[in-house]
Amino acid sequence: MKGILTLITLSGALSGAAAATSYPLTITDDLGRKVTLKAEPKRIVSVLPSTSETVCALGLCDRLVGVDDYSDYPQQVTKLPKVGGLYNPNIEAMVALKPDVVLVSQYGKLAEPLTQAGVTVIAVNPETYDEVFSKTLLLGKILNREAQAKTLVGKIKGDIARVEILTKNAVRKPTAYFEIDPTPYSIGPNSFMGVLLTKAGARNIIPASMGDFPKVDPEFIVKANPQLILGVDARTAGARPGWSGISALKTGKVRDIPAELNTMLGRPGPRLGQALMGLAKLIHPELFR
CATH class of the missing domain: 3.40.50.1980 (Nitrogenase molybdenum iron protein domain)
Structure with a gap:
């Protein structure tokens, strides 16, 4: 028995050493x-x-x-x-x-x-x-x-997977414009924020060809006519030329991002799963009642 325990201890020590940088x-x-x-x-x-x-x-x-x-x-x-x-x-x-x-x-x-x-x-x-x-x-x-x-990577992926299980059940996935800066700058579908937007149950109006964090022509957003606008309040969005006719404004689907959630969404780090949960609740509140 003592020999077996010694082998187990030695094995653990060796595996620990192998994992060390x-x-x-x-x-x-x-x-x-x-x-x-x-x-x-x-x-x-x-x-x-x-x-x-x-x-x-x-x-x-x-x-x-x-x-x-x-x-x-x-x-x-x-x-x-x-x-x-x-x-x-x-x-x-x-x-x-x-x-x-x-x-x-x-x-x-x-x-x-x-x-x-x-x-x-x-x-x-x-x-x-x-x-x-x-x-x-x-x-x-x-x-x-x-x-x-x-x-840590396993934990983050697990947190994200738990949210995806819910958003996959969404009946409708709205087209969305996500504003990260009023210039305006947005998020491309391949950026970490763009992937979160998709996983949260929305369809990004920004094409991958524009890049990960592109500056967007406001006229492009008007023509894309998103069903959901995120990252700006309704009054600000409605005051922009031509924006009052956008579907999201007509139906009241304009959502500013709470400060703490906005901070998490902008940081490609350990709280990505929590950020996704917060974003999914904004896009599909019906899934979390």
Whole structure:
């Protein structure tokens, strides 16, 4: 019996060792740069709210030593030093925190000045639905939390599947326009938000050819005549030239997005399933009575 227990213990130890990341680790980041981490990062700065959430969901909130101005979840990160944002970064503050790695977006041009200051920078920026999962796994590898990353991906997919079971029963799936900025900017069907819109039981009026987060000609929206408008209030939408004749306005199917849900929907991270649930309730309240 003792021999069997020893074998089981040894097997577990070996499998744990196999799952561990080996350092030095070289990866290609979202800027196409080859970056080498000499050792497991113990001091992490995150300059993306979704990345901050993912780091915490991997059980490493205590390794975050600084975050961007918009990171606000979980509550623990609100107490951390703020280092600006992608477009108004405080490079000096980041360097002063002596991070082992700074996790950035592919936007904002932070990599060069931080690298020149001797800081290791990795750009991890999910934009498509599938990238939410692949980049979560990549972060797991970078931070030596591969097993936790796989578990997290499974949880997110499970949360999403539970909502899909309900929305598949929707009798009608309305054509929808989702506004993320009054310029107006919208979401393409292949972006992570676009996939959520489809999974929530709507049909996106924006074609894939326009891109993932396109600026849209208001006349295109009028011609598309969506049955549902999301992300703007009815008064604002109705005041726009030609919009009063859109089906969604005529039938009162214009829905502004509550602030907390809007934040979740804009972050390609661990709360994607919760975001989908909130969106599905807006589109198909009849399924949740």
